[in-house]
Amino acid sequence: MNIIGFSSGTVGRLGNVDRMVLAILAKSGYPYEHVKLTDKVFSGCKGCSWLCAGPQVCKLEDDLGPYYQKIKEADAFVVGFTVHSGGIDAIGLSFMERFYGYRHVESTLQNKPVIGVICGYMRTEKAAEQLRGKLRGQNLLGLIEYQSYSPPCLKCGRYRECSIGALYRTYGEEAHTMTITDESFHQWEDNPDTVAAIKEAVANLRRIPGQSDKVMSM
Secondary structure, three states, X not given: OOEEEEEOOOOOOXXXXXXXXXXXXXXXXXXXXXXXXXXXXXXXXXXXXXXHOOOXXXXXXXXXXXXXXXXXXXXXXXXXXXXXOOEEOHHHHHHHHHHHHHEEOEEOOOOOEEEEEEEEOOOOHHHHHHHHHHXXXXXXXXXXXXXXXXXXXXXXXXXXXXXXXXXHHHHHHHHHHOOOOHHHOXXXXXXXXXXXXXXXXXXXXXXXXXXXXXXXXX
């Protein structure tokens, strides 16, 4: 059994959403590949259905082109997205748009096992509902939501002069005099509920019928 995972965390970094996806992949015990979407150059769906209808897979030629075939061939996959303006970030939406290529006459991903991850500063409900809709028809083994309470303002460098960002909206004038330390950045690994949710999702993955005997020791 092979698994492929995708995450849209902060470009060039291993943030919470990246590490959550990687943890699921590693803890599964199966061979896996991880793709960081924000380090790739690609577009959303361009509506060229005459190209994808026959092979039932997206045929756009860019950095992600080969990975849509890999999703089709994988036994399971994992997707993780950050929350921007309350919903799934644009990188993640563009990536999911091209799943349209799988849906001609029948869905080639029907009932394929998948685990979803959503990570945001505060509210994650809208993004999680979006992801459930995008994964409709697949075998959703778990959808993990993590609220970090660590806004991008913590690393933008201008929080002391900003009165419109998330840090100011949360702390008011106190944001202008705050001292940012390592403890200001919360990690999913320190959140018991998130750790438990990932453990449960991985357990569901390992229970896929006919695959348990192939699992390598963790």
